[in-house]
Amino acid sequence: xxxxxxxxxxxxxxxIFLCGTYAFSQEPTFSTPTNVTAKDTPNDDGxxxxxxxxxxxxxxxxxxxxxxxNTDSGEFEEIGKQLKPxxxxxxxxxxxxxKTHAYFVQAITDSEALVNSQQTEGVIATGQWFHTGKxxxxxxxxxxxxxxxxxxxxxxxxxxxFVRRIPGLEAVDEAIGRATEMGRSILYVLGLGxxxxxxxxxxxxxLGQVARRTADYExxxxxxxxxxxxxxxxREMVKTSYxxxxxxxxxxxxxxxxxxxxxxxxxxxxxxxxxxxxxAAVFLQGTFYAESLLMAETGNSIGAIQIAGTDSEHQLPFFxxxxxxxxxxxxxxxxxxxxxxxxxxxxxLRGQDWGKIVIFVTIILGVTLELFGINWIxxxxxxxR
Amino acid sequence: MLEKxxxxxxxxxxxxxxxxxxFPTLVPVRxxxxxxxxxxxxxxxxxxxxxxxxxxxxxxxxxxSLAEPEPMAKAVMQHCFSKGIKIIGMTLLPNTPTLAHxxxxxxxxxxxxxxxxxxxxxxxxxxxxxxxxxxxxxxxxVFETDYENKTVDEIPMMENITNxxxxxxxxxxxxxxxxxxxxxxxxxxxxxxxxxxxTAVIIAQMxxxxxxxxxxxxxxxxxxxxxxxxxxxxxxxxxxxxNTATYAHLLIIGLVIxxxxxxFIQRRREG
Amino acid sequence: MKRQIPLAFCFLFGIAMIFTQFSPxxxxxxxxxxVINWGLIISPFAMVLAVVTLIQTHVTRINLRTEHWxxxxxxxxxxxxxxxxxxxxxxxxxxxxxxxxxxxxxxxxTMFSLLAFFIASAAFRAFRARSFEAFLLLATAMIVMIxxxxxxxxxxxxxxxxxxxxxxxxxxxxxxxxxxxxxARRGIxxxxxxxxxxxxxRIILGIERSYLGGGD
Numbered sequence: 002x003x004x005x006x007x008x009x010x011x012x013x014x015x016x017i018f019l020c021g022t023y024a025f026s027q028e029p030t031f032s033t034p035t036n037v038t039a040k041d042t043p044n045d046d047g048x049x050x051x052x053x054x055x056x057x058x059x060x061x062x063x064x065x066x067x068x069x070x071n072t073d074s075g076e077f078e079e080i081g082k083q084l085k086p087x088x089x090x091x092x093x094x095x096x097x098x099x100k101t102h103a104y105f106v107q108a109i110t111d112s113e114a115l116v117n118s119q120q121t122e123g124v125i126a127t128g129q130w131f132h133t134g135k136x137x138x139x140x141x142x143x144x145x146x147x148x149x150x151x152x153x154x155x156x157x158x159x160x161x162x163f164v165r166r167i168p169g170l171e172a173v174d175e176a177i178g179r180a181t182e183m184g185r186s187i188l189y190v191l192g193l194g195x196x197x198x199x200x201x202x203x204x205x206x207x208l209g210q211v212a213r214r215t216a217d218y219e220x221x222x223x224x225x226x227x228x229x230x231x232x233x234x235x236r237e238m239v240k241t242s243y244x245x246x247x248x249x250x251x252x253x254x255x256x257x258x259x260x261x262x263x264x265x266x267x268x269x270x271x272x273x274x275x276x277x278x279x280x281a282a283v284f285l286q287g288t289f290y291a292e293s294l295l296m297a298e299t300g301n302s303i304g305a306i307q308i309a310g311t312d313s314e315h316q317l318p319f320f321x322x323x324x325x326x327x328x329x330x331x332x333x334x335x336x337x338x339x340x341x342x343x344x345x346x347x348x349x350l351r352g353q354d355w356g357k358i359v360i361f362v363t364i365i366l367g368v369t370l371e372l373f374g375i376n377w378i379x380x381x382x383x384x385x386r
Numbered sequence: 387m388l389e390k391x392x393x394x395x396x397x398x399x400x401x402x403x404x405x406x407x408x409f410p411t412l413v414p415v416r417x418x419x420x421x422x423x424x425x426x427x428x429x430x431x432x433x434x435x436x437x438x439x440x441x442x443x444x445x446x447x448x449x450x451s452l453a454e455p456e457p458m459a460k461a462v463m464q465h466c467f468s469k470g471i472k473i474i475g476m477t478l479l480p481n482t483p484t485l486a487h488x489x490x491x492x493x494x495x496x497x498x499x500x501x502x503x504x505x506x507x508x509x510x511x512x513x514x515x516x517x518x519x520x521x522x523x524x525x526x527x528v529f530e531t532d533y534e535n536k537t538v539d540e541i542p543m544m545e546n547i548t549n550x551x552x553x554x555x556x557x558x559x560x561x562x563x564x565x566x567x568x569x570x571x572x573x574x575x576x577x578x579x580x581x582x583x584x585t586a587v588i589i590a591q592m593x594x595x596x597x598x599x600x601x602x603x604x605x606x607x608x609x610x611x612x613x614x615x616x617x618x619x620x621x622x623x624x625x626x627x628x629n630t631a632t633y634a635h636l637l638i639i640g641l642v643i644x645x646x647x648x649x650f651i652q653r654r655r656e657g
Numbered sequence: 658m659k660r661q662i663p664l665a666f667c668f669l670f671g672i673a674m675i676f677t678q679f680s681p682x683x684x685x686x687x688x689x690x691x692v693i694n695w696g697l698i699i700s701p702f703a704m705v706l707a708v709v710t711l712i713q714t715h716v717t718r719i720n721l722r723t724e725h726w727x728x729x730x731x732x733x734x735x736x737x738x739x740x741x742x743x744x745x746x747x748x749x750x751x752x753x754x755x756x757x758x759x760x761x762x763x764x765x766x767t768m769f770s771l772l773a774f775f776i777a778s779a780a781f782r783a784f785r786a787r788s789f790e791a792f793l794l795l796a797t798a799m800i801v802m803i804x805x806x807x808x809x810x811x812x813x814x815x816x817x818x819x820x821x822x823x824x825x826x827x828x829x830x831x832x833x834x835x836x837x838x839x840x841a842r843r844g845i846x847x848x849x850x851x852x853x854x855x856x857x858x859r860i861i862l863g864i865e866r867s868y869l870g871g872g873d
């Protein structure tokens with residue numbers, strides 16, 4: 002009996018001890034970050050390595066990640082800041098070029114414990130010469146450029162390239178003639194674009210043509226500029242136009258001047274010039290923003306003939322409402338070809354039309370295929386980076 | 387008479403516009419507002435963010451156009467502070483920091499938010515493209531110090547924020563073409579979610595991005611600000627502005643109808 | 658030579674910049690950054706030239722006592738005050754901030770708010786149903802305007818209460834902006850983009866040279 006009691010007592014104590022030992026030895030286990038890989042980041046200049054790992058479920062108990070990278074001494078040091086538990090990749094942009102780097106990912110648990118992943122293989126980052134994400138963009142550029150270049154080549158000796166009538170450009174001579182007859186000035190506004198803006202360059206080509214005519218007729222041409230570089234280019238350009246026409250004496254440098262770089266101060270300045278000087282013709286050509294209507298409506302109020310042109314499509318309604326003629330979008334770029342009738346320039350316009358056909362066909366094909374559930378065109382276009 | 391109506395002196399129109407703008411400011415009339423889907427999407431997105439999340443607000447409007455984006459900024463900041471969402475402010479325009487800093491301070495004070503813990507204003511750095519791309523790698527490489535000359539790395543709320551990966555939403559409040567730049571460089575290249583609040587005059591530019599999902603939400607001018615205020619149940623400057631805009635819209639509609647009636651009668655008379 | 662050298666530079670830099678857009682390699686990006694830096698270096702010099710021309714223009718006006726020459730004096734007063742306070746004390750100085758908040762902000766806001774007046778007068782003049790197309794434009798503009806403000810839905814819900822859906826005015830406005838407006842805009846954008854490509858090719862290849870002055 003005593004033996005039995007002693008046995009039960011010892012067994013119970015042993016069981017309690019074992020259970021306790023087992024219970025206290027059971028810390029919550031967390032799986033290590035899996036599939037941790039380090040790869041040279043594609044399509045970059047060789048300045049980064051991307052570390053990726055598998056996502057974990059929301060209730061995994063992981064509160065964040067740390068990334069560790071090997072050092073020269075072979076040890077690992079923490080890099081960057083702690084990542085969110087939803088993160089599955091880290092781009093290390095602070096590597097030493099040409100050196101092999103290895104990483105491991107450290108998961109932080111809600112009890113502040115750290116669980117290490119396996120170490121990745123060593124990686125050396127290298128720069129790529131071609132961005133593969135831009136392949137479809139590159140192909141599109143080649144096709145469109147080829148269409149334009151072939152058209153320029155084919156039209157180089159062809160004087161009979163048809164270009165539809167553009168009333169805004171036809172009216173340039175009328176506007177200059179009117180200003181000359183009235184003995185008033187012409188105001189030319191190049192918009193708010195810098196010299197790197199293609200619309201500003203297109204506007205300059207129209208200004209060049211206008212300057213040649215004003216040189217002939219001795220009509221004052223006033224050009225208030227918004228950008229200092231544009232000012233200097235425009236001065237040189239107008240001066241050359243006057244020289245080419247054999248009228249360097251008629252060129253007045255002070256008529257081309259810097260007004261201000263601020264958008265609405267510029268609009269106020271131009272409006273003031275319109276009210277005070279009452280130019281007979283106003284050209285608003287280039288890139289415009291909210292100031293477009295402020296200038297166009299003031300020009301309208303003084304009764305000037307106004308020819309506007311812009312590629313800022315959101316400003317077109319304002320110009321159409323307030324100006325006599327408006328060059329819509331691409332018509333602005335067609336100006337130099339239209340005014341000079343140069344075959345090669347006209348050829349480039351024909352090339353643009355070929356480009357449009359390519360785009361139309363792509364859109365129709367894309368929509369049709371999409372209707373049948375085939376979406377490789379959409380995927381291709383979406384892959385452009 | 388018909389001729390006079392058709393060729394109404396623009397100064398008469400200006401006086402009428404001035405009157406319809408002044409009148410509702412003095413005598414406010416509350417109109418029922420229908421919340422559009424793009425504004426609701428932005429509100430819902432912020433509403434579902436957990437406390438402690440971070441949004442970046444780009445104050446890309448100048449002093450000229452602040453009337454529309456400022457009520458939007460107020461409403462969104464109020465929403466964020468009430469939910470414990472942290473805000474990083476910055477601007478791509480050189481003449482905006484003073485405005486934006488003042489506004490952030492004001493709204494933060496109203497909501498008991500602490501600078502450096504609940505919000506921070508980084509200020510302005512030149513070079514739109516370089517700033518947007520630079521922050522994609524490391525915010526502190528572009529803004530070493532904030533607008534108040536504090537080292538960004540030492541600001542408590544920036545402790546765990548390196549780049550766009552830690553930003554849950556970028557809201558661009560704009561009056562120009564900056565939203566496109568954010569979409570092209572920050573969204574396409576770094577995948578940061580973008581929403582916008584823009585002046586009514588450029589709203590048409592934004593719809594293609596909304597359709598493609600590149601913008602997750604959009605507040606159109608006063609209307610957007612008023613809609614957001616309605617969702618917060620806190621009518622403010624946006625609602626007042628929308629009332630004014632309503633009367634101005636009605637005046638223009640009335641004038642256009644009047645002009646057309648005169649035009650038709652005259653054409654009929656002329657045979 | 659005066660023409661050939663700029664055209665050769667234009668060709669070289671044009672091709673190089675296209676290449677840098679497709680090549681992420683550190684060498685091509687170094688070229689890209691270098692060109693951008695050159696641009697940044699040129700800007701301040703151009704700014705100096707701009708300030709010089711600004712001073713020249715206004716000094717001439719004051720000297721010749723041309724009409725409204727007094728405005729030129731205001732330009733100088735504004736410029737000198739801002740430079741004298743802004744440059745040594747920085748933008749956070751209280752006087753600069755005061756000038757900014759009480760001079761620049763209201764003046765800029767005034768210019769922008771003029772848009773409301775100008776839009777009203779331009780709309781009154783432009784929206785006349787002279788033809789069928791003009792009528793379509795007019796009708797669409799009316800729908801968008803009425804749908805833009807709360808009164809549109811208020812009227813719709815009262816007058817069109819027999820219709821199966823509510824808030825029709827704002828829905829119709831949104832549909833016009835999303836579908837019709839976007840379709841037209843995309844068409845213009847495609848045309849503009851092709852125009853930009855064509856113009857760029859002409860400039861890079863030296864076919865377009867009128868921006869250098871003269872005819873050809």
